[in-house]
Amino acid sequence: MSTIDTTLLPHPTGAAATLAAAHATPHPLQLYGGWFCPFVQRAWIVLAEKRVPHQYVEINPYKKEPHFLALNPRGLVPTLAVEVGGGEKKRRALYESTVICEYLDESYSDEGQYGARLLPAGSGEGEVYERARCRLWINHVVTRVVPGFYRLLQHTPEKGYPIEEARTEFLKGVREFAREMVDSGSGKSGPWFLGERFSLVDVMLAPWAKRLFLIDHYKPGGVGIPKKGERGEDEEVWARWDEWFGAIVERESVKATWSEEEKYIEAYKRYAEDTTQSEVGQATRQGRSLP
Numbered sequence: 001m002s003t004i005d006t007t008l009l010p011h012p013t014g015a016a017a018t019l020a021a022a023h024a025t026p027h028p029l030q031l032y033g034g035w036f037c038p039f040v041q042r043a044w045i046v047l048a049e050k051r052v053p054h055q056y057v058e059i060n061p062y063k064k065e066p067h068f069l070a071l072n073p074r075g076l077v078p079t080l081a082v083e084v085g086g087g088e089k090k091r092r093a094l095y096e097s098t099v100i101c102e103y104l105d106e107s108y109s110d111e112g113q114y115g116a117r118l119l120p121a122g123s124g125e126g127e128v129y130e131r132a133r134c135r136l137w138i139n140h141v142v143t144r145v146v147p148g149f150y151r152l153l154q155h156t157p158e159k160g161y162p163i164e165e166a167r168t169e170f171l172k173g174v175r176e177f178a179r180e181m182v183d184s185g186s187g188k189s190g191p192w193f194l195g196e197r198f199s200l201v202d203v204m205l206a207p208w209a210k211r212l213f214l215i216d217h218y219k220p221g222g223v224g225i226p227k228k229g230e231r232g233e234d235e236e237v238w239a240r241w242d243e244w245f246g247a248i249v250e251r252e253s254v255k256a257t258w259s260e261e262e263k264y265i266e267a268y269k270r271y272a273e274d275t276t277q278s279e280v281g282q283a284t285r286q287g288r289s290l291p
């Protein structure tokens with residue numbers, strides 16, 4: 001059994017360290033996270049976007065400490081501890097990054113205080129459809145793009161399939177996402193998935209967009225997004241991706257939840273060598289769906 005997963009740097013660095021330090025004081029709303037984890041970054045981005053008062057608690061999820069397992073029997077980060085109930089408040093836990101993000105968006109819904117809703121929330125026909133469309137593309141990110149990312153990052157020459165196959169599959173998921181942005185015409189009003197409006201769809205993909213450089217760093221041929229002028233019939237689609245990507249990396253909440261680049265390179269070495277014992281890594285290796 002590998003040990004590096006339990007010898008991970010035990011704290012965030014860079015901007016994320018500053019954000020964590022500003023949220024170190026005990027608070028009933030607690031985000032249990034690991035600085036390196038993209039699923040955590042989703043929840044962290046939502047807290048930062050909405051400026052929700054909370055405590056950030058850095059833990060190493062690979063250690064599976066009893067106090068953490070008592071909160072989340074799956075033993076994964078992010079885990080959100082919340083207080084619920086009228087008179088006598090009870091401490092409860094939520095997990096699964098997509099569930100946590102929706103919970104935070106709904107719980108801190110006063111737009112005057114917390115800014116615009118991240119998932120369209122209205123009951124009119126148009127908003128209900130847009131909410132469903134957002135969930136559809138969140139599902140695309142969860143079931144296509146993210147597993148494709150790990151299959152490519154964990155590819156080694158010993159695998160029974162060529163790296164090109166993993167790259168093509170991953171790029172297909174990303175291209176379909178970008179094509180949806182072109183087809184919906186959202187690019188006319190702004191860079192985000194919904195155009196002018198930043199939403200949970202952007203949040204769900206942002207952490208992996210930020211980690212694409214790891215594939216360029218570790219894998220021969222890198223991510224392989226074709227260059228301008230060499231994109232054939234997909235020129236417009238990849239230009240829309242570039243626009244979205246450029247906006248994501250500049251988004252304040254994304255920058256604020258990001259540690260120093262070289263720390264990710266160290267942390268993801270075991271993924272790139274396909275020796276990680278993490279549940280995500282093992283699931284990818286065995287062709288199972290991600291935890």
Ligand SMILES: N[C@@H](CCC(=O)N[C@@H](CS)C(=O)NCC(=O)O)C(=O)O
Binds near residue numbers: 034036075290
């Ligand atoms: N489906 C979960 C996945 C969370 C997840 O896999 N987190 C990883 C860290 S990036 C973890 O806690 N791993 C602990 C382990 O593998 O034992 C979510 O969306 O929150």
